[in-house]
Amino acid sequence: MDDEFDILLKQLRDEFVAVFPERCDSLEERVLAFEQGHEGAFDDIYRRVHSLKGSGSQFGLSIVTSICHQFESFLSSGALTNNSLSLSFALSYVDLLKQVSELIGSENADFHNIEQNLEELRKSSLPGRASVLLIEPSPSRRKLCQGLLNSLGVRVVVQQRGMPALEQLLHEPFDLLVAARELPDLNTVAIVSALRESNSRNKHIPVILVSSNSTPIPDYLMIHAVLARDAQFIPNLNKEVGTILHHKK
Numbered sequence: 001m002d003d004e005f006d007i008l009l010k011q012l013r014d015e016f017v018a019v020f021p022e023r024c025d026s027l028e029e030r031v032l033a034f035e036q037g038h039e040g041a042f043d044d045i046y047r048r049v050h051s052l053k054g055s056g057s058q059f060g061l062s063i064v065t066s067i068c069h070q071f072e073s074f075l076s077s078g079a080l081t082n083n084s085l086s087l088s089f090a091l092s093y094v095d096l097l098k099q100v101s102e103l104i105g106s107e108n109a110d111f112h113n114i115e116q117n118l119e120e121l122r123k124s125s126l127p128g129r130a131s132v133l134l135i136e137p138s139p140s141r142r143k144l145c146q147g148l149l150n151s152l153g154v155r156v157v158v159q160q161r162g163m164p165a166l167e168q169l170l171h172e173p174f175d176l177l178v179a180a181r182e183l184p185d186l187n188t189v190a191i192v193s194a195l196r197e198s199n200s201r202n203k204h205i206p207v208i209l210v211s212s213n214s215t216p217i218p219d220y221l222m223i224h225a226v227l228a229r230d231a232q233f234i235p236n237l238n239k240e241v242g243t244i245l246h247h248k249k
Helices: 002-035 041-058 062-076 084-103 112-125 139-151 162-171 188-196 233-248
Strands: 131-135 155-159 176-180 207-210 225-227
Touching: 002 041, 002 084, 041 062, 062 084, 062 112, 062 155, 062 162, 084 112, 131 139, 131 162, 139 155, 139 176, 139 233, 155 162, 162 188, 176 188, 176 233, 188 207, 207 233, 225 233
Parallel strands: 131 155, 131 176, 176 207, 207 225
Antiparallel strands: none
């Protein structure tokens, strides 16, 4: 049964690789349609990028997932507008996907240069803004934290569950992680443990844990601060985030 599943998965992966260049061309066409003011073009771009991200994750193509994660964050931030620079950034993300399409079928393909270009694109498409990943399942607390972080001028990416947050942390660089300790699926201590053992660009990311749980956390996880949800939570969060971002300048 396992052998049959592996064969099926390989067939699906090969089919994805075969149509990948066409999907890149279609994505480029939608960006150009957005430039021309076509109704629904933005939603179509986002949907296509999200779909490619999912396929990249399903078939173990981490470079596709990384590019799409970052492209999706660019779109979610509202940075895509109808000016030439913004459109140039969007087309640059598409161009990176096209570069991948030229290598993706080769054995031992080297994506190092593409990864470097992706990092440079991140810096230029959202210049001068720190990126914070916020993981909070509670809508009210999420809104509270997001409001504070937005007021500090950082780019905030929000997740509600642990598994998608870990996937994003493994593929997209962030300057800070702010997270509730307990999550619906994978708790944040496990997420940070996986990060510290990874080769991700977020391996050493500062972490602010939000929890009133007094259970000790291993020192090797290097948690910057543990903040209780009490009357001083917002002032304390403001202080800790400010301290971390100041040292990053």
